[in-house]
Amino acid sequence: MSEEKKQSEKVQVDTKKERYIPFVLSGVLVLLDQVSKAIIANTIPLDSIGVRLFNDFLWIVNTRNLGIAFSIGDALSNVLRVVLFIVLPLAFIIFAVVYCVRSKTLTGFQRWAIAAIVGGGLGNLVDRIFRPDGVVDFVSVAMYGFLGFERFPTFNVADASVTVGAILLILSGFFWNVEADKKRT
Numbered sequence: 001m002s003e004e005k006k007q008s009e010k011v012q013v014d015t016k017k018e019r020y021i022p023f024v025l026s027g028v029l030v031l032l033d034q035v036s037k038a039i040i041a042n043t044i045p046l047d048s049i050g051v052r053l054f055n056d057f058l059w060i061v062n063t064r065n066l067g068i069a070f071s072i073g074d075a076l077s078n079v080l081r082v083v084l085f086i087v088l089p090l091a092f093i094i095f096a097v098v099y100c101v102r103s104k105t106l107t108g109f110q111r112w113a114i115a116a117i118v119g120g121g122l123g124n125l126v127d128r129i130f131r132p133d134g135v136v137d138f139v140s141v142a143m144y145g146f147l148g149f150e151r152f153p154t155f156n157v158a159d160a161s162v163t164v165g166a167i168l169l170i171l172s173g174f175f176w177n178v179e180a181d182k183k184r185t
Contacts, residue, residue: 018108018111019100019101019111020101022100022108022111022112022114022115023097023115023118024115025112025115025116025119026115026116026118026119026122027119028119029116029119029120029122029123029157029158029161030119030122030123030126030158032157033119033120033123033124033126033156033157033158033161034123034126036138036156036157037127037136037138037156037157040060040062040136040138041062041136044060044061044062044138045062046062046063046064047061047062047063048061048062049061049140050062056142057141057142058139058140058141058142059139059140059141059151060138060139060140061137061138061139061140061154062136062138063136063137063138063154064131064133064134064135064136064137065134065135065137065154066081066133066134066135067081067085068084068085069153069159071153073085074134081128085128086125086128086129089121089124089125090125092121093118093121093122093125096114096117096118096121097118099114100114100115100118107172109168109172110169110172110173112168113165113166113168113169113172114165114169115165116161116162116164116165116168117161117162117165117166117169118165119158119161119165120157120158120159120160120161120162120163120165121158121162122158123156123157123158123161124156124158124159124162127158135156135158136156137153137154137155137156137159138154138156139154139155139156139160140152140154
């Protein structure tokens with residue numbers, strides 16, 4: 001086997017490894033999410049404020065959410081919640097992982113952003129499957145009336161991971177296209 005072919009195969013193997021490495025972030029985020037939720041659930045009484053910080057700007061609370069963002073769907077039947085909040089998100093996560101691993105067009109940055117979304121999604125899925133009383137939310141931030149909110153809807157590490165990952169993925173699409181356009185001209 002020629003030296004050039006060996007080098008080519010080595011680069012290809014390294015590239016495949018690099019496609020899986022961002023999912024270490026997913027695992028770390030699931031772990032941080034579940035540990036933080038366990039601490040909150042075991043130290044702060046349900047539906048109460050445990051800590052007030054920065055002149056009430058930030059509260060650490062213990063609340064549950066049977067729905068998704070902003071408690072959307074919390075009044076749905078159990079069957080619909082399982083389908084909409086467990087089955088569909090699980091299918092999306094599987095699709096995202098497969099796409100991330102197989103895609104040859106994603107940048108490394110985009111892979112890390114997808115891994116953040118996957119980690120957050122898995123963190124909340126664990127709650128939806130193993131906590132019948134709902135997903136543990138615990139971060140409450142003051143909005144001071146902005147957009148009609150006194151406080152932003154309570155969230156957790158998983159929610160923040162999904163949000164930050166999605167924002168970074170969207171932004172990377174704009175900047176990645178700019179870089180690709182620069183190379184074409």
